[in-house]
Ligand SMILES: Nc1ncnc2c1ncn2[C@@H]1O[C@H](COP(=O)(O)OP(=O)(O)OP(=O)(O)O)[C@@H](O)[C@H]1O
């Protein structure tokens with residue numbers, strides 16, 4: 322194990338080296354600018370897009386549209402997924418009813434459904450939100466159900482013998498015990514939601530970061546493609562950090578030694 | 579919710595168990611079997627009883643019935659004359675592995691029972707702190723379960739049950755996962771608490787030494803299906819010192835228990851394998 326200081330140095334050195342190599346490759350024309358623009362070109366394009374927008378629309382409208390789609394779908398998915406997961410975990414009959422339908426659609430990659438959803442719900446908001454919702458919901462539901470199952474039988478019995486009613490056992494014991502799994506589900510679902518978002522925006526519409534990427538590539542504005550990618554990456558990073566930060570407060574007992 | 583009448587500590591009129599021809603069935607359909615067969619016994623209020631028996635003989639099942647988690651198929655099981663139907667804080671249970679809530683600190687874990695009864699926060703915290711002193715964990719109220727050693731976790735587990743002033747304390751190999759030294763300390767602590775509170779205790783164990791050191795009486799069970807094969811009165815006077823374990827009368831009683839537990843030829847139970855080939859209870 323390297324010392325903390327040299328560890329940090331290594332962590333920071335590797336991206337710097339990559340950047341330098343990238344810059345060198347473009348500077349000495351090892352690659353064509355249209356395939357891989359220089360870092361400085363991308364920086365300038367980013368500044369241009371931030372100040373003057375893209376395709377006549379402010380970049381914050383593109384960002385806002387994407388965020389709205391992903392947040393609506395994610396929040397709906399969290400609510401429905403947690404509820405369904407709890408019900409399936411608590412009631413074997415409900416689980417039996419849900420089992421086959423959900424197991425049938427689960428292995429299908431959500432991207433395969435995008436054309437179908439566009440056919441059914443058009444190219445507007447509904448199909449984009451629904452496709453994200455459907456997949457994120459599956460992930461949250463399955464993790465929540467696993468969380469319920471993770472509560473040991475003895476813990477439930479102990480709580481009953483301490484005087485908890487069945488409702489109190491659920492609300493005070495089983496539900497909190499399932500939270501660490503729920504949080505894992507939410508994180509996975511969020512990452513998936515962002516990637517499905519971009520894919521669904523690539524396929525149609527004139528707003529959103531996915532649209533920026535696909536439109537820019539159509540017109541060989543490669544630097545703008547990178548701008549879209551960078552912005553989506555930043556949003557993903559910030560969203561995951563925010564979720565982890567909140568989750569640590571809620572499941573504060575996890576990892577405590 | 580029935581009877582929340584509280585009793586003063588040290589009041590030994592309550593806690594009498596009567597079991598009369600109890601049969602307990604487990605499993606579903608074709609796999610159903612009798613885990614406990616025709617068990618009858620009486621425990622006077624305030625007595626310390628150990629149940630000793632080979633693995634899988636139905637000890638936990640019997641304890642589950644006393645706790646009200648499993649209903650007997652036949653027979654009567656009563657506490658102070660009232661049939662046991664469903665779990666109740668009057669009958670507290672402690673398992674081999676702690677069942678503390680990792681999201682609550684020690685004080686709030688212990689205050690769980692009072693909280694379920696709707697006792698206000700200040701009062702239930704006062705009750706929790708009082709019990710914490712009793713079990714010698716006064717300074718640990720703000721710790722979380724994961725920050726405690728195994729022995730401390732079991733002490734908190736016991737405290738969480740005692741705060742409800744149970745008439746009956748059910749313990750399923752509560753010290754089985756602890757190291758030998760901690761286990762001895764816990765045994766002495768339990769006897770100390772019991773001397774002060776005088777609740778009835780039914781304590782399950784594999785360990786003959788533990789049973790003979792703790793109990794007024796030892797009920798020995800046969801391999802599956804579980805029946806009570808002997809009801810041994812433990813004559814050693816109290817307070818007991820840890821050294822009695824090494825004295826001849828203790829050894830004689832221990833050998834007797836060993837004979838009862840050793841699988842006989844012709845029974846269909848498989849002896850557990852141990853690395854030295856010794857019978858599992860001869861440690
Ligand atoms: N829910 C259940 N369904 C079917 N069989 C069960 C169930 N619970 C326990 N058993 C079986 O019933 C028998 C008695 O189980 P029990 O847990 O009461 O034994 P035990 O004496 O406590 O054993 P140990 O000393 O290993 O804890 C065992 O053979 C066990 O495999």
Ligand SMILES: [Mg+2]
Pocket residue numbers: 637638639750
């Ligand atoms: Mg057992």
